Amino acid sequence: MASGRTTTGASERGEGFLALPLMLFYLLFFIAPLLLLFAVSLHADKDMAAWGLAQYAKALSDGFGLGVLFDTLRLGVETTLLCLLLGFPLAWLHRNAGPRWQGVIILVTVLPLLTSVIVRTFAWIVILGRQGIVNTLLLELGLTETPLRLLYTHGGLVIALAQVQLPLMVLPLIDALQKLDPNLESASAALGAGRWRSFFRIVLPLSLPGIIAGSVLTFSAAVTAFITQSLVGGGQQLYMPMYIYQQALTLQNWPFAATISVIFMVAVLFCIALFNLLGRYTRRYSAM
């Protein structure tokens, strides 16, 4: 790293020492359990008597299980896109607002984080239910004759997850947009670029770090949101967290549960790597 080169060796060693407690903590409570999980997944049978890759063969050859994985990743991508769509204007509003309104926007954004996920999720059951706010409104406006099925659907879940995870997208976006020099836009305008062109050539590329950070956070939170997935998604739409729970706890099949956990983790890491790559690529493109 560039900053690393400028520091002296002694202070580097000092900094490393400061990180030691956290490193030990990670080693003990994150890396060790992860290795244990991996070891459990390498057993051929449910009773863990023999080693083997049988669980991986089973998981990777099962179209149903792979379908669950795909659905989960799709859920993450859809939630992330919706969050971006809702979050960007909010962050933009924050950037152009006065200090008082900025405070209000931050408060409104952070407020949901101060209530428990369970409470927020239950609120969505009330909103999306058959006699919920949305259906009551639609019925009274005469837009529909029978209540729509919103709860326990994929679409309903994406909406609920987007609201629950929105702060994770908005906060990095606000940060990125705030670092944006307003003079750049003026310069772009002075050189004859229209508002949209300035937005796509200047603002968007420069806010990419925020978009990537927000997307990675939202995506990983959405795909692993066990509570919201099971309460708003229902017992029928199977996503990886519920699938793992089912195998590990209801069926006590630890090796298979460990295997699909490892596969899930690798898949999520792959997606995140993809996000980063996309970010780097578009940044280079926009710099041309």
Add this chain to the structure above:
Amino acid sequence: MEFNRREALLTALGTAALSLFPGMGMAQARKLVFATFTGSWEEAHRDVLVPYFRKTNGNAEIALDPMLSVDQIAKVTAARSNPPIDVMLHDPGPALVAIGQDLVEPFPTAQSKHYADLLPEAQDPFGPAIFFQVVGITYNPEKIKTPPKSWNDLWKPEYKGRVGITNLNSTLGTGFMVELAKMKGGGEANIEPAFAALKALQPNLAAVAANPGALATLFQQGQIDIGPGNFNAIQLLRARGVPVEFVKPETGAIAFKTSIHIVKNSPNAKLAAALIDAAMSPEVQAVLMKSPYLIVPTNKKVKMEGEISKVLAKDQAELQKTFIFQDWKKINENRSAWIDRFNREIKV
């Protein structure tokens, strides 16, 4: 002792943890830990069972650590030689898993004051049942004017999009499937008819909830108006003013034994047995049968009263006749395949 890798791995981990935290090894000094179920069960045990146990056992220290059956098994399995729990409470499926995995110490029936008074259905030295859970039809009386009588009513065309069930993760969902199979000529060994019946039920299905608690919420929200439900869960909703009623189907109600077990290698085995005896006693069970707990007793000496005698069974003889207990040994053998199939086939 049989040697396997799961145990070796966990023992290794346990040893590592012990050397890090030496205090963990001195477990004898700790309180008796009873892992009851969460929610109303915990409340009932905290208010009635715990005070009675302490009064009759020289004020012994006890802590409740409520959690789901499956979580109890996971916790005890992870620390076999030094379990963090002394007494487990289980639905029938997990109880057999716990016994099968050698996590349970037999209950000393000969020294017990109350074991002999339990109904034969409740007696099992590896874990006597301290109450029964009952599943029947629950419905919203504001939406459904003629009370349903039989499970067959769920298929009535007028309930299109009104029926809610749970998936097979829960005892309730699995028990319901077995009852369906039995109604259509199958049973624990032949689930095929249940899947056929469920397919026929699909137009009526409004929701497949992830667990019984979520199913109850759907009643509250008007998302569903009829479905299988746990007698005790419904009482909770009724107490909160939710319009919901429980009906025992004319063919009988699905019943589950809830059994209580001494954990193998518990440092408090004696007190654990005393707690189990207290939980079987007519004194405790008679109080728990009354409102607001309404917990179905397993001790023959408890006289059935109130809501339970009105809705479920007026006495033990009727209970034995109209409660349908299922063969969970067979169910456990097949459950994994059923869940797999349910995941794949049932789409709402």
